[in-house]
Amino acid sequence: MITAYYAHRLPADYDVALIRERARQRGPLWDGVPELCFKGFLLRERGRFGAVASNYSSLYLWRQDEAFRDFLVSGRYKIVTDSFGRAEIQPGFALDARRGSGRLARFAYKEERSIAMDADLTAAFAAEIEHNRATAEQPGSVAAVVSVDAQNWTFTRILLSENEPDRESAGVAYQILHLARPLLDTLPRAGDR
Known part of the structure; x- marks a missing residue:
């Protein structure tokens, strides 16, 4: 599986109602x-949930790399570039992806963690997979994914959750404006081995 994430920083005076409407129209x-x-379809809105600036982001989990390729070459990404310009897409190889017991994902949390130069990679991968499985079991968790960027040697932890950010929340919090979930329910359940 492949994760992909990109963000567009919005001007300070940008009307985020336009982003909400875009997600409402394009999400389905x-x-x-x-x-x-x-x-x-994610939003960080300046002044809400700790955001100091507004941005509009997209976060994907593709089952196969060919599907991600098809997204790029079929013109689906052109719709984004025509509106916002070309963003840097951050891809990752999913090490583990689980669905939790939550139903309505209202917030996404994205946390990046560097892998130390001298880390035992096998142990680091195993620890991240175990952490992801525990995250998927948390109350309100809709899905949890951990991926690796093997060029920059970082892990990216993603949590889709029913729960609003609080002091215990790890990572950057995003409001989910729309969650398309064609195959989310095919992911292994939290607790499955």
């Missing part, structure tokens, strides 16, 4: 995309 177009586990 992704609800049946083949080989897509989920796509989150």
Whole structure:
């Protein structure tokens, strides 16, 4: 599986109601995309949930790398570039992806962790997979994913949750404006081995 994330920083005076409307209109177009586990239309709104600036982001979990390739070459990404310009897409190889018992994902949390130069990679991968499985079991968890960027040697932890950010929340919090989830329910359940 492949994760992909990109963000567009919005001007300080940008009307985020336009982003909410875009997600409302475009979100359902992704609800049946083949080989897509989920796509989150995400918003960080200045002054809300700790955000100092506004940005509009997309977060994907693709079941196969060919599906991610098809997204790029079919013109689906052109719709984004026509509106916001070309963003740097951050891809990752999913090490583990689980669905939790939560039903309505309202927030996404993204946390990046560097892998130390001298780390035992096998042990580091195992620890992240175990951490992800525990995260998926938390109350309110809709899905949890951990991926690795093997070029920059970082882990990215993703949590889709019913729960609003609080002091215990790890990572950067995003409001989920729409969650397309064609294959989310095919992911292993939290607690499955």
